[in-house]
Amino acid sequence: MARLVVLGGGVSGHTAATFAAEWLGSAHEVVVVTPNAKWNWIPSNIWVGVGQMTKEDVTFDLAPVYAKAGIKYHQAKALGIHPEGNETSDKPYVVIESTEAGKAGQIENIEYDYLINATGPKLNFAATPGLGDANGLGEFTVSVCTADHATHANEELQKAIEKMKKGERQKFLIGTGHGMCTCQGAAFEYIFNIEHELKKAGVRDMAEIKWISNESFLGDFGVGGLHMKAMGFAVSSKIFAESLFAERDVDWIIGAHVNKVEKGKVHYELLDGSMGEEEFDFSMLIPPFAGVGLKAINKAGEDITATVFAPNGFMKVDANYAAGAYENWKASDWPKTYQNPTYKNLFACGIAFAPPHPISKPMSSPNGTPINPTPPRTGMPSGIMGKAVAHSVCDLITKGPDAPLHEASMAHMGAACVASAGKGLFTGTAAAMTIYPVVPDFEKYPGTGRDTDYTFGEIGLAGHWIKHILHHLFIWKAKLKAGWTLIPE
Amino acid sequence: MSKYGEKNIRAYGNNFTTMTPGPVAKFLRTCVIFQAIRFVIINIKMLVVVSKSH
Numbered sequence A: 001m002a003r004l005v006v007l008g009g010g011v012s013g014h015t016a017a018t019f020a021a022e023w024l025g026s027a028h029e030v031v032v033v034t035p036n037a038k039w040n041w042i043p044s045n046i047w048v049g050v051g052q053m054t055k056e057d058v059t060f061d062l063a064p065v066y067a068k069a070g071i072k073y074h075q076a077k078a079l080g081i082h083p084e085g086n087e088t089s090d091k092p093y094v095v096i097e098s099t100e101a102g103k104a105g106q107i108e109n110i111e112y113d114y115l116i117n118a119t120g121p122k123l124n125f126a127a128t129p130g131l132g133d134a135n136g137l138g139e140f141t142v143s144v145c146t147a148d149h150a151t152h153a154n155e156e157l158q159k160a161i162e163k164m165k166k167g168e169r170q171k172f173l174i175g176t177g178h179g180m181c182t183c184q185g186a187a188f189e190y191i192f193n194i195e196h197e198l199k200k201a202g203v204r205d206m207a208e209i210k211w212i213s214n215e216s217f218l219g220d221f222g223v224g225g226l227h228m229k230a231m232g233f234a235v236s237s238k239i240f241a242e243s244l245f246a247e248r249d250v251d252w253i254i255g256a257h258v259n260k261v262e263k264g265k266v267h268y269e270l271l272d273g274s275m276g277e278e279e280f281d282f283s284m285l286i287p288p289f290a291g292v293g294l295k296a297i298n299k300a301g302e303d304i305t306a307t308v309f310a311p312n313g314f315m316k317v318d319a320n321y322a323a324g325a326y327e328n329w330k331a332s333d334w335p336k337t338y339q340n341p342t343y344k345n346l347f348a349c350g351i352a353f354a355p356p357h358p359i360s361k362p363m364s365s366p367n368g369t370p371i372n373p374t375p376p377r378t379g380m381p382s383g384i385m386g387k388a389v390a391h392s393v394c395d396l397i398t399k400g401p402d403a404p405l406h407e408a409s410m411a412h413m414g415a416a417c418v419a420s421a422g423k424g425l426f427t428g429t430a431a432a433m434t435i436y437p438v439v440p441d442f443e444k445y446p447g448t449g450r451d452t453d454y455t456f457g458e459i460g461l462a463g464h465w466i467k468h469i470l471h472h473l474f475i476w477k478a479k480l481k482a483g484w485t486l487i488p489e
Numbered sequence B: 001m002s003k004y005g006e007k008n009i010r011a012y013g014n015n016f017t018t019m020t021p022g023p024v025a026k027f028l029r030t031c032v033i034f035q036a037i038r039f040v041i042i043n044i045k046m047l048v049v050v051s052k053s054h
Helices: A011-027 A042-048 A062-069 A147-165 A184-200 A237-247 A379-399 A461-478 B023-029 B032-053
Strands: A003-007 A029-034 A038-040 A059-061 A072-082 A093-098 A107-111 A114-117 A170-176 A207-212 A227-230 A233-236 A251-253 A256-262 A265-270 A275-279 A282-286 A346-348 A415-420 A430-435 A456-460
Touching: A003 A011, A011 A029, A011 A062, A011 A114, A011 A379, A029 A062, A038 A062, A042 A147, A042 A184, A042 A415, A042 A461, A059 A062, A062 A072, A072 A107, A114 A379, A147 A170, A147 A184, A147 A282, A170 A184, A170 A256, A184 A207, A184 A282, A184 A415, A227 A237, A227 A456, A233 A237, A237 A456, A256 A282, A346 A379, A379 A415, A379 B032, A415 A461, A415 B032, A430 A461, A430 B032, A456 A461, A456 B023, A456 B032, A461 B032, B023 B032
Parallel strands: A003 A029, A003 A114, A029 A072, A114 A346, A170 A207, A170 A282, A207 A251
Antiparallel strands: A038 A059, A072 A093, A093 A107, A227 A233, A256 A265, A265 A275, A415 A430, A430 A456
16 A cells, blocks of 8 residues: 655645545545645635635635545644655655644654645745734735635725725725735735725725736736737737726836835835835735745755755756746746656645746846746646646556656646636626646747637626636535536646 | 726826726626626636646
8 A cells, every 4th residue: 555645735735635535545545734724715815805705615624525535634734854764764754743733733754655745835924024924914914815814804904994984095005025926816806806895885986006016017927928819919918907907096016026014114126226115004915935944854864955945945846947047948947747856756736846937037126136926836737737746646656656647737738717806796807817828838839928829818797707606616626525526627 | 988997097107008998898898698608708718728738
């Protein structure tokens, strides 16, 4: 009997673990280690953050789902990987620390035959002074990265709405809290959901709403923007994004590295090197991501973290990390199998794998401060790569170590994305988009880098309906209810 | 209604060079019949991309 250990129970880890358990059956063991007791459908946190959903609507308990799937579940965080075992055993293992009530802090070693690292990111609030405390519930700004953060954000939003109803103008500042952030899409959704809710509350005229982000142009979204066919033209996402901001009367600051947050004020540096300040009454700023800080130790007890992980804490996989300057970047730099090059029984998927380089063109200010989005690895691509990795591991277990690995390169896959711009059965809107491929391939698709036959976007009520249906569909799938394997990632 | 999007444009400001939707485009966004058709079309387009990605 082989044992597969999956670190992380988010979109990628949950997908990998549940499919592996389904395919391996009871002949082999699947173990999940995740510090969270609940699964969270993160895309709907936006609606929690504006009071249109509750934490309970977007989360559910993992334990009964894993019990049903025959998966052994540890509510714990991984501390370190020992891929060569230790002095007394050659068996690789991970060191975990329990986060379960009553067992918190207990250390345990779990041996594995195969390990999938799908921990997701550490929300690196500490990268920007004043952005947040260790729990992310900052003194000055809010976040929608977790359901708890989003609940807190809504509490602060409701206070701001009450102030406006009493005649006090409020300034909203939404965006990214550092020059190296990703997840601009989440902030994009939140700013337009706030605008929509303020209209519904009858206080839109009392609010000034402003966007601040590290994108060099609106509509970059960490993927270097995209071109969509519209009215016979191939139109940049910049035009559509700017159009929506203009229509909804939202001003913007772009190319900004927020370097300090104080009560009611952010300090930032722009791509031209100039410094600025922006005041606010309510602010939601996405933090940058980093690896969760896993250590790797060899058989002799030496620290080999730098061998297994990139400097940002994400795990090295079969990517080309020596691509160098932007001019040398190729679609083939992106990993296909997500297998660690040093230890072949280690895989990383979702946000946990180290990308070879950004997707957006790297930029920095004259002061040397890097200001560009880091690449997104969430949502549909995250699920697809989790399933591909699970497939590879299952084949290695059942067919032997020479079984070919399954591939899921972000340069060969597309993504469907629905960005909410306001919730309401008949008044809601969302931008429904597809992008193919996620990582542009300028050799295959000269000019735009993407196939414009499969890259499109439009905003409307239909997009909102799709987002709402996807909310229920993916929670159904994650709960492993009838037909869950038929629902695509 | 016809000036719905235009009124927010500021001369030589950030948003001076973009486009804004007219009344028809704005109406169609939340027109249930039109959006029901778009719902079907968008789903088909997404399923094609999903199928190409697995």
